Amino acid sequence: MKTTLLMTLVCALAIIPASANPNAPLASQLTTEARELAVKAETLAKQLKQKNANISSAQDQVGEFTRRAGEINRLVGEIESSGVALDGRRAQEFERLKSLASLLNLFVGNKQQLLEGGDAARQRELLRAHIVGIATRADLIDKSVRKLGI
Numbered sequence: 525m526k527t528t529l530l531m532t533l534v535c536a537l538a539i540i541p542a543s544a545n546p547n548a549p550l551a552s553q554l555t556t557e558a559r560e561l562a563v564k565a566e567t568l569a570k571q572l573k574q575k576n577a578n579i580s581s582a583q584d585q586v587g588e589f590t591r592r593a594g595e596i597n598r599l600v601g602e603i604e605s606s607g608v609a610l611d612g613r614r615a616q617e618f619e620r621l622k623s624l625a626s627l628l629n630l631f632v633g634n635k636q637q638l639l640e641g642g643d644a645a646r647q648r649e650l651l652r653a654h655i656v657g658i659a660t661r662a663d664l665i666d667k668s669v670r671k672l673g674i
Contacts, residue, residue: 554599558666561592565659572652593632621668628661
């Protein structure tokens with residue numbers, strides 16, 4: 525009898541924190557998207573650092589970068605629309621998260637314009653700098669979500 529009551533209490537205590545934060549799955553998905561984008565961008569930046577880099581691999585990844593940046597912005601919008609209550613410091617961090625997500629879209633768009641604009645091989649170093657910017661912003665988004673604790 526005592527064991528059953530104890531097990532019930534332990535299970536109830538384990539469920540309460542999980543149900544207390546409805547944004548936890550969104551935050552988890554957001555950090556996953558940001559980490560994967562950062563890793564792929566860092567890998568591509570390393571490839572472009574070589575003088576004989578294959579620019580077509582960057583062109584192949586534009587679609588995936590655009591999709592991931594769009595997904596990150598969608599998730600940030602969902603968290604915002606859920607009406608999550610944030611105190612002063614966390615509210616500032618969330619505003620920072622929103623601006624980072626917007627900047628990420630800007631960097632992805634600039635990279636896409638560079639690739640479509642003509643001779644990307646001549647602009648390899650500028651393209652690499654944009655990709656490093658994408659990786660940096662994605663990493664900052666991941667850290668910002670973890671700071672928010674949502």
